[in-house]
Amino acid sequence: MLRVEHLSKIYQAHNGEVEALSDISFEVQEGEYIGVVGPSGSGKSTLLSIIAGLLQPSGGELYINETKLSGITEDIGYMLQSDSLLEWRTILKNVLFGLEIRKTLTPENAEYAEHLLNNYGLYEFKDKYPSQLSGGMRQRVALIRTLAIRPKLLLLDEAFSALDYQTRLALTDDVYQILKRENMTTIMVTHDIPESISMSDRIIVLSNRPATIKRTLKIEFPEEVKTPLQRRNNPKFGQYFNEIWRDLDVHL
Amino acid sequence: MSTYNGISEARAAYLRKIKQRKTYVAVTQFTILIGLVVLWEVLARLKVIDAFIMSQPSRIVDTFVSMISNNLLMHIGVTALETIIGFLLGTIIGTLVAVILWWSDFISRVMEPFLVVLNSLPKIALGPVIIVWVGAGSQAIIVVALAISMVVTILEMLNGFINTDSEIIKMATTFGASRSQIFTKIVFPSNICTLFNSLKVNIGLSLVGVIAGEFLVSKAGLGYLIVYGGQVFQMDLVMCSVIILAVVAYLMYQGVAMLERYANRLMNL
Numbered sequence: 331m332l333r334v335e336h337l338s339k340i341y342q343a344h345n346g347e348v349e350a351l352s353d354i355s356f357e358v359q360e361g362e363y364i365g366v367v368g369p370s371g372s373g374k375s376t377l378l379s380i381i382a383g384l385l386q387p388s389g390g391e392l393y394i395n396e397t398k399l400s401g402i403t404e405d406i407g408y409m410l411q412s413d414s415l416l417e418w419r420t421i422l423k424n425v426l427f428g429l430e431i432r433k434t435l436t437p438e439n440a441e442y443a444e445h446l447l448n449n450y451g452l453y454e455f456k457d458k459y460p461s462q463l464s465g466g467m468r469q470r471v472a473l474i475r476t477l478a479i480r481p482k483l484l485l486l487d488e489a490f491s492a493l494d495y496q497t498r499l500a501l502t503d504d505v506y507q508i509l510k511r512e513n514m515t516t517i518m519v520t521h522d523i524p525e526s527i528s529m530s531d532r533i534i535v536l537s538n539r540p541a542t543i544k545r546t547l548k549i550e551f552p553e554e555v556k557t558p559l560q561r562r563n564n565p566k567f568g569q570y571f572n573e574i575w576r577d578l579d580v581h582l
Numbered sequence: 583m584s585t586y587n588g589i590s591e592a593r594a595a596y597l598r599k600i601k602q603r604k605t606y607v608a609v610t611q612f613t614i615l616i617g618l619v620v621l622w623e624v625l626a627r628l629k630v631i632d633a634f635i636m637s638q639p640s641r642i643v644d645t646f647v648s649m650i651s652n653n654l655l656m657h658i659g660v661t662a663l664e665t666i667i668g669f670l671l672g673t674i675i676g677t678l679v680a681v682i683l684w685w686s687d688f689i690s691r692v693m694e695p696f697l698v699v700l701n702s703l704p705k706i707a708l709g710p711v712i713i714v715w716v717g718a719g720s721q722a723i724i725v726v727a728l729a730i731s732m733v734v735t736i737l738e739m740l741n742g743f744i745n746t747d748s749e750i751i752k753m754a755t756t757f758g759a760s761r762s763q764i765f766t767k768i769v770f771p772s773n774i775c776t777l778f779n780s781l782k783v784n785i786g787l788s789l790v791g792v793i794a795g796e797f798l799v800s801k802a803g804l805g806y807l808i809v810y811g812g813q814v815f816q817m818d819l820v821m822c823s824v825i826i827l828a829v830v831a832y833l834m835y836q837g838v839a840m841l842e843r844y845a846n847r848l849m850n851l
């Protein structure tokens with residue numbers, strides 16, 4: 331559903347050029363969960379920003395269902411590390427924010443947003459304000475805000491890394507189920523290798539800057555292993571970890 | 583006290599302590615004020631200080647009483663009105679200019695040195711120019727007040743706008759928000775606090791402008807009374823006007839503070 335072809339990005343800055351991405355090509359299938367890992371500063375956020383249309387690539391092309399992408403499109407939802415909830419809006423109004431911006435706040439869409447809140451255990455908080463919610467709940471509200479616009483492709487940039495470890499484990503389990511249930515196609519950027527193994531169908535490992543694709547790894551667990559937590563307890567988990575660790579080739 | 587039901591002993595003691603402390607502060611403030619007034623009166627009666635030059639509380643009260651039947655309310659009204667118009671116009675125009683400067687990085691860069699100069703220039707110096715341009719009267723006084731509060735508002739508001747959380751703006755951008763949506767839905771609501779801070783500062787600045795303006799041109803207002811009192815060597819009138827001025831300034835500040843609490847409650851801040 332998404333095809334990335336020979337993508338490159340060179341930043342122009344005062345003190346010279348920074349080559350962030352170099353010749354990145356990959357494809358994502360409908361319903362697939364892709365993890366992207368790479369050393370810090372390699373260009374992971376740059377990649378997502380280009381897919382989301384926030385940044386212009388210096389070269390290469392993007393296609394979504396065979397239509398060429400340029401700029402921000404309706405089909406893509408992008409969730410950032412900070413939940414960026416608006417403190418002066420209620421939870422429901424925060425969730426409706428994306429629809430409001432896109433001028434697609436129809437009664438059906440509003441109902442869909444409420445339905446999402448209901449499904450993910452936040453309905454009773456809909457008239458509360460963000461400051462009354464815990465970090466994990468806020469992050470879920472931010473996710474629902476992104477899902478409410480019914481994206482075909484979801485981009486997550488370190489979406490859980492601002493949370494403490496326990497909340498994060500519980501939330502990834504939750505989010506994984508939400509996304510599978512909605513059959514969402516997802517690209518998740520993280521520097522947390524275990525997190526990407528626990529959630530992804532496929533992991534793209536990026537090299538140091540300028541980022542190239544070092545390797546693509548298919549993640550397969552036995553049928554009975556369903557949730558991220560169960561994956562973490564499976565023996566294959568450690569094997570995948572070691573493989574990716576070797577590829578990343580981290581030096582201090 | 584049914585509201586105290588369900589509150590632990592320690593909690594109740596803690597709340598009591600906070601309340602007690604507040605009372606102590608208020609009582610001390612009141613005592614200092616009364617003490618100073620009494621001291622002033624006593625020193626004047628004992629002729630330690632010259633009441634003709636320093637005035638004296640009892641004479642100020644006498645002046646106040648005689649002025650009430652002598653257009654005092656009109657003078658207060660004139661000053662208050664000029665101040666309110668000046669600071670509202672200064673805040674509104676200043677905020678609008680800040681919006682334009684936020685909108686266009688180019689205009690903002692072009693204007694920067696001019697704003698810096700305007701900001702450090704004492705606007706009172708423009709008084710005579712303003713009088714010549716708009717005529718000697720209330721309009722000149724309002725323009726002086728406006729000029730003083732406007733430039734500060736532009737700088738304050740622009741600074742607030744520019745420092746809006748960039749992550750939130752990025753979030754809105756991912757939904758394809760236009761510049762005007764970003765402003766109305768994020769930048770402006772994020773800066774309600776900045777706006778009220780500007781309003782509070784502007785009351786003071788606007789009063790400075792109005793009093794200075796009244797010194798220059800007026801035939802009415804507290805500034806006029808102060809200058810007049812000085813000229814005819816009636817210190818009681820000067821002191822009385824200054825005290826009334828302080829009360830007016832305090833009331834206006836409280837008015838804005840009340841408005842701010844109301845706005846904050848409305849926005850859940």
Ligand SMILES: Nc1ncnc2c1ncn2[C@@H]1O[C@H](COP(=O)(O)OP(=O)(O)OP(=O)(O)O)[C@@H](O)[C@H]1O
Nearest residue numbers: 341343348350369370371372373374375376377521
């Ligand atoms: N606007 C910019 N101008 C110039 N250089 C930039 C800009 N944005 C990012 N870079 C540089 O491009 C490189 C890649 O940045 P990017 O944010 O994509 O990395 P990342 O993989 O997301 O890093 P992290 O793991 O720290 O989130 C970095 O070296 C960064 O310094």
Ligand SMILES: [Mg+2]
Nearest residue numbers: 374375376487
């Ligand atoms: Mg990043």
